[in-house]
Amino acid sequence: MFGGEGGLDLKVLATYPFLPEASRYIREEGPPLEEVLEHRAFGNSRHLAKEKVFSSLESGELPELPMSSPPECLAALYAYPLARILVSCVGDPFLIRRFSLAEASLARRRFSREDPAFLMQLSQALRLDSSIDGSYRLHFSDFLEATKRLRGKEWKLINHPVQSGYVILSREKFLRVLEGHLRNRFEEELPLEVNEFLLEAFWEDVAKLREMLQERKSNLQSTDLGRITVANFPPCTQGLLATVLASENVPHQGRFALVSFLNNLGLGFEEIYRIFASVPDFRESVTRYQIEHITGRISGTEYTSPECSTMKSYGLCPGPDSLCQRITHPLGYYRLKTRTMSRRSETGSMAKAPTPPEE
Ligand code: SF4
Structure with missing residues (x-):
């Protein structure tokens, strides 16, 4: 071929x-x-x-x-x-994920320099059911498989035109799908015996x-979140943080939401940076730049984390819990829960306070 x-x-x-x-x-x-x-x-x-x-x-x-x-x-x-x-x-799972992602990302950079006909040859050699006809077409089952780790609504099948079982994609998206396919394949193949x-x-x-x-x-285990109580995070940011700490990838909007949320709660650049150093697609310069930008170090604008309606539209709200019904912003959730918990502990300590000895 x-x-x-x-x-x-x-x-x-x-x-x-x-x-x-x-x-x-x-x-x-x-x-x-x-x-x-x-x-x-x-x-x-x-x-x-x-x-x-x-x-x-x-x-x-x-x-x-x-x-x-x-x-x-x-x-x-x-x-x-x-x-x-x-x-x-x-044989380390983190290294496997990181290496697989880096190999797939290198392949995407190389794919991007190929003309459409050759790119199609490559994708077919990778056993993807694809063709080109003005735009790139990929069978929906291959699309679902290749994008299973990509989060955010831009990767939902429902947000793409589908004709006779084939998803219609721009060149840029087709390249991302090829990258996703390779990354999954590399991870599944490793470790070799x-x-x-x-x-x-x-x-x-x-x-x-x-x-x-x-x-x-x-380094990661010694990450100190200072006065911030993770247990008081709303389900959305708790989930994002858990994903990062499990060395899984978080989509761009999720990173923005988490970094701005942590920064709004008072966490500094270095602390946030150390948390993100654990993700498999961590790229030192890119991560540093993103965090510096969001925390206002280089942009001069300190971003506020997205409100619930935006989180929902990004597909980052895992479903509200009972406290979520009373707020419209994840930061509001944190403050409300922190107040509630400290009131409870005050009441609890008062109830348990020893009775002064009688004179
Ligand atoms: S409702 Fe808001 S605070 Fe609650 S999980 Fe969803 S986005 Fe987060």
């Missing part, structure tokens, strides 16, 4: 190493795995593989690899399975990555 003049186009396979053709090429044309792991000729592939995994953990982004010559293409092609082996040796030989080959990097992951977890 992706043939160059002399057969398979090596550069295409190196650019999209997750294509079935790429794994077939490695399986049928490549040397045994032992050689790739030990031979000097594959030293560059091993180096690039490590760089991929460390970058995905540190910055959430994968670097573009040089591919201007056949040896560079081969190094990039082999770096992909080697990186997956390294991630599997570590690893043996002692593989663990030994990567032991130093595995130890370093585990140390970095442990450090990240300790």
